[in-house]
Amino acid sequence: xxxxxxxxxxxxxxxxxxxxxxxxxxxxxxxxxxxxxxxxxxxxxxxxxxxxxxxxxxxxxxxxxxxxxxxxxxxxxxxxxxxxxxxxxxxxxxxxxxxxxxxxxxxxxxxxxxxxxxxxxxxxxxxxxxxxxxxxxxxxxxxxxxxxxxxxxxxxxxxxxxxxxxxxxxxxxxxxxxxxxxxxxxxxxxxxxxxxxxxxxxxxxxxxxxxxxxxxxxxxxxxxxxxxxxxxxxxxxxxxxxxxxxxxxxxxxxxxxxxxxxxxxxxxxxxxxxxxxxxxxxxxxxxxxxxxxxxxxxxxxxxxxxxxxxxxxxxxxxxxxxxxxxxxxxxxxxxxxxxxxxxxxxxxxxxxxxxxxxxxxxxxxxxxxxxxxxxxxxxxxxxxxxxxxxxxxxxxxxxxxxxxxxx
Amino acid sequence: xxxxxxxxxxxxxxxxxxxxxxxxxxxxxxxxxxxxxxxxxxxxxxxxxxxxxxxxxxxxxxxxxxxxxxxxxxxxxxxxxxxxxxxxxxxxxxxxxxxxxxxxxxxxxxxxxxxxxxxxxxxxxxxxxxxxxxxxxxxxxxxxxxxxxxxxxxxxxxxxxxxxxxxxxxxxxxxxxxxxxxxxxxxxxxxxxxxxxxxxxxxxxxxxxxxxxxxxxxxxxxxxxxxxxxxxxxxxxxxxxxxxxxxxxxxxxxxxxxxxxxxxxxxxxxxxxxxxxxxxx
Numbered sequence: 001x002x003x004x005x006x007x008x009x010x011x012x013x014x015x016x017x018x019x020x021x022x023x024x025x026x027x028x029x030x031x032x033x034x035x036x037x038x039x040x041x042x043x044x045x046x047x048x049x050x051x052x053x054x055x056x057x058x059x060x061x062x063x064x065x066x067x068x069x070x071x072x073x074x075x076x077x078x079x080x081x082x083x084x085x086x087x088x089x090x091x092x093x094x095x096x097x098x099x100x101x102x103x104x105x106x107x108x109x110x111x112x113x114x115x116x117x118x119x120x121x122x123x124x125x126x127x128x129x130x131x132x133x134x135x136x137x138x139x140x141x142x143x144x145x146x147x148x149x150x151x152x153x154x155x156x157x158x159x160x161x162x163x164x165x166x167x168x169x170x171x172x173x174x175x176x177x178x179x180x181x182x183x184x185x186x187x188x189x190x191x192x193x194x195x196x197x198x199x200x201x202x203x204x205x206x207x208x209x210x211x212x213x214x215x216x217x218x219x220x221x222x223x224x225x226x227x228x229x230x231x232x233x234x235x236x237x238x239x240x241x242x243x244x245x246x247x248x249x250x251x252x253x254x255x256x257x258x259x260x261x262x263x264x265x266x267x268x269x270x271x272x273x274x275x276x277x278x279x280x281x282x283x284x285x286x287x288x289x290x291x292x293x294x295x296x297x298x299x300x301x302x303x304x305x306x307x308x309x310x311x312x313x314x315x316x317x318x319x320x321x322x323x324x325x326x327x328x329x330x331x332x333x334x335x336x337x338x339x340x341x342x343x344x345x346x347x348x349x350x351x352x353x354x355x356x357x358x359x360x361x362x363x364x365x366x367x368x369x370x371x372x373x374x375x376x377x378x379x380x381x382x383x384x385x386x387x388x389x390x391x392x393x394x395x396x397x398x399x400x401x402x403x404x405x406x407x
Numbered sequence: 408x409x410x411x412x413x414x415x416x417x418x419x420x421x422x423x424x425x426x427x428x429x430x431x432x433x434x435x436x437x438x439x440x441x442x443x444x445x446x447x448x449x450x451x452x453x454x455x456x457x458x459x460x461x462x463x464x465x466x467x468x469x470x471x472x473x474x475x476x477x478x479x480x481x482x483x484x485x486x487x488x489x490x491x492x493x494x495x496x497x498x499x500x501x502x503x504x505x506x507x508x509x510x511x512x513x514x515x516x517x518x519x520x521x522x523x524x525x526x527x528x529x530x531x532x533x534x535x536x537x538x539x540x541x542x543x544x545x546x547x548x549x550x551x552x553x554x555x556x557x558x559x560x561x562x563x564x565x566x567x568x569x570x571x572x573x574x575x576x577x578x579x580x581x582x583x584x585x586x587x588x589x590x591x592x593x594x595x596x597x598x599x600x601x602x603x604x605x606x607x608x609x610x611x612x613x614x615x616x617x618x619x620x621x622x623x624x625x626x627x628x629x630x631x632x633x634x635x636x637x638x639x640x641x642x643x644x645x646x647x648x649x650x651x652x653x654x655x656x657x658x659x660x661x662x663x664x665x666x667x668x669x670x671x672x673x674x675x676x677x678x679x680x681x682x683x684x685x686x687x688x
Contacts, residue, residue: 052511106615106662115522122499122581126507135580142584147493148523148544162662164613166545166552169494169523177541181556184563188409190555190613204506209518261539265531269519280537394519395528397540 011288013255014183015245015406017193018095020086021347023236023334024058028090033351039379041333041362043220043232048202053211054218058234058335059202060085072157077118077145078201078235080154086199086237087158095241096159099193103243109191110156110165111181112239113174113198115339117167118145120203151199155239163191167198169339171393172302173261174198175238176342176401180259182242192243197343199237206233206338213269215306221336223303223329223361224310224375226368231304234335238343251407254350257386258289264396271309271392275316278302281398282320282388289402293321296402297384298358299373300345302392303329304336310368313390318372328376332362342391342399349387349403358382408612411558412672414604415478415569415596416647417470420444420638421589421631425473432628433641433648439627444590451482451533460529463495466573466592467526468533474569474594478604482534485596486560486568487527489542490553492636493585494523496577526573549574550593550639551659557597558611567598574637588634593644601672607647610668613659620656620664643667 022028024042025035035042043056060082068076068084087093099108125140144150152165168174168181175198182194210216210231221232242256262284264277271278286293299321301313310329317327330348337344352359360379367375385405392398416426422441423429431437448457449468457465467489475482498520505513519525524542531540539560545552550572557570573592577585601608621642623629628645631638639657646653650671659665 122503123506126503129507129580136584140584142581143546147546147585149492149546149549153546164552164555164663165660166543166549166556168541169544170527170540170542171522171524180539181541181559184556184559187563188559190559204511205502205513205518205521208506208511208513209502209515209521212513212515212518214515261541263527263531263537263540265535265537267532268525268528269515277537284539393524394522395524395542396531397524397527397542 010290011183011258012187013245013257014186014242015249016254016256016350017241017243018092019240019347019350020090020092021238021344022060022082022086023337023344024060024234025333027085029351033355035333036348036359036379037357039360039362041220043335049204049207051207055216056220056232057202058232060235074141074144075154077121079114079116079118079151079199082201082235082237083151083154083199084158086239087155092239093159096195099241099243100161103192105160105162107163107192108161109163109182109185109194110152110161111168111178111194111196112152112155113168113178113339114148114151114200115169115171115174116200116203116206117148117150119205120201121145123204155195159195170397171395172338172341173391173393173397173399174339174342176391176399177261179256179401180261180399183256183259186244194242195239196242197239198340200338200340201235202233217305220363221305221331222363223305223331224367224371225364226366228305228307228310230306232335234337236334236337236340236344238340238347240343240346245406249406252354253406254353255404255406256401257404258285258402260285260288260400262398264398266396269394271312273312275312277396277398278313278390278392279316279320281400282316285388285400285402291386291402296321296325296386296388298352298387299325299327300349300387300389301327301329302390304331314371314373323372323374326358326374326376328359328361330359332364345389346401346403349389352384353387353403353405356381356383358384408610409558409562410608410610411561411597411599412601412605413595413607413609413647414598414602415474415480416644417473417594418644419446419466419470420591426477430648433645435624439625441627461495461498461520462575462590463573464526464529466590467571468530470592470594471530471569471571474596478596480567480596483536484538485536486538486566487530487540488553488557488568488570489524489527490549490570490572491544492546492549492574495520495525496575496581500578500581547636548659549636551657551665561597561599565599567596570595570597572637572640574635588631591635591637593637593640605672607669607671612666614664614666616662616664620658
């Protein structure tokens with residue numbers, strides 16, 4: 001057994017029965033595909049926080065005002081507000097309710113990812129500590145905002161689901177990995193369907209943290225550009241209802257055909273320079289899907305626009321796919337939505353399959369001449385049936401998904 | 408329902424200095440003497456890395472090394488699941504304190520150590536494991552969630568999976584709103600089929616909540632179980648230590664419990680070799 005197949009048994013496909021996305025490009029499918037087609041980026045100079053440095057972010061309007069009230073008020077934080085917006089748009093909650101009717105609430109799992117959770121709320125609470133005792137404000141709700149599990153608990157409560165649940169928090173690979181958890185849970189008979197995806201929102205920790213690491217651009221990010229200067233942070237939520245394919249689905253349903261996970265075993269915050277972990281994740285995803293690299297029509301790259309990260313990914317993609325498979329990073333549209341990027345970009349890919357569109361790469365002007373993969377700057381109308389979506393995170397956590405048109 | 412096999416255990420907690428040294432305490436044959444958690448130096452970390460490593464990493468690598476030594480298995484080829492109720496409290500407190508101060512300059516190392524999968528990242532580097540690795544959080548039920556994910560992965564992928572669950576305390580003021588009893592970590596090596604190192608088979612079943620969960624008979628260990636999410640593992644470890652058939656019931660979310668039917672595998676006893684002597688050099 002080769003190394004790729006070793007951690008990738010052939011996987012029964014799952015249908016993406018419904019999905020919802022919200023990024024700085026807009027709320028819901030229509031605004032998202034419109035922006036992808038128009039090549040319109042959601043990045044703008046950061047107005048979210050007063051910063052002692054220049055940067056662009058993908059900020060979502062309205063999160064400051066749409067609070068969570070009533071019985072759910074304890075969950076109120078930017079991350080859960082964004083999750084609520086995503087769950088309530090495009091009929092997503094109705095699709096989940098229908099699945100609940102079919103299977104029963106105990107048979108639907110919630111496996112979602114986040115890296116920030118409600119951290120912004122804790123940042124604010126630390127600025128409002130009691131000057132004499134140092135205590136946090138009395139209304140600070142640790143479990144329902146700060147704790148990393150908060151998001152899954154919120155989603156499970158809002159959607160009235162009673163199946164197994166947890167949050168996966170593997171930095172920027174989190175909401176790709178949740179597809180793997182859901183696929184295994186369904187294969188093992190633990191549940192019949194699952195809500196996967198997740199949310200990450202702007203906060204000072206990530207803005208100052210990535211700045212401290214020296215990997216944040218002072219301009220809108222330019223993935224794969226010769227002059228790329230680092231990432232732009234975005235906020236986003238994406239949720240997907242997955243279940244076994246059935247006669248409720250049709251030829252344009254998008255299927256999750258494979259998930260491939262790996263670890264770099266190299267460095268906490270830098271990828272392996274030759275993209276060894278990235279390549280393993282893609283190989284394992286293809287093996288799980290039972291597809292050769294030549295069957296793939298498009299690769300949605302992790303492509304965060306750091307000098308080192310893009311070079312490593314180009315290396316891995318060229319090694320595995322050669323110079324013919326079109327690929328692009330959509331980070332120039334949404335920014336790097338950190339823990340949410342796996343689910344968000346899976347939805348971008350699903351929209352690309354359903355709307356016959358291969359996304360380009362706004363802000364990228366001149367592709368790095370040292371790169372060998374076939375990077376697509378301009379989006380174009382194209383029938384794409386089988387795609388790979390890459391998500392790589394701190395700690396060397398890698399995950400690739402294979403998404404295909406049902407027929 | 409799923410059946411998996413346990414072939415390695417690691418433990419580090421207050422008055423629980425490793426699995427081998429804690430078995431008699433967990434089995435009720437020896438007193439538990441509560442003492443601050445002593446983290447042994449993990450053989451997986453070089454000395455300079457050991458000094459720099461944050462406590463969550465030191466704990467995780469210590470129990471992981473012990474569990475793999477008991478299992479007689481090399482970690483580089485084994486997938487991992489990490490579970491923690493809150494990650495690294497000290498690191499997040501330092502970040503939040505700096506961000507609330509006039510000078511908001513963060514340390515880059517502190518920032519990359521703030522991710523929930525920091526121990527997984529260092530584990531991969533230390534063991535050279537390029538295997539799949541996940542890092543979960545489920546608040547108080549993080550151990551049960553991690554065990555579920557690890558058991559499902561072992562069963563579906565037909566591969567061994569190691570679970571490492573750990574918790575550390577928050578400093579003030581976060582400890583006021585999230586008190587954690589003690590630093591504690593536990594590691595289990597799960598396999599889909601029994602090997603000659605198997606300690607027990609475990610059948611795992613999720614049930615609608617009814618009845619009580621398993622507790623620890625000894626008051627100090629029960630206090631630890633209640634106050635420290637990773638210590639929710641103790642009733643399972645006690646069943647393994649007693650080498651008795653037992654059904655262990657764990658909390659999992661508000662509406663479920665996780666039932667674990669534990670059946671010891673007595674092969675090592677038949678050979679006349681005690682578990683604590685089986686750790687390979």
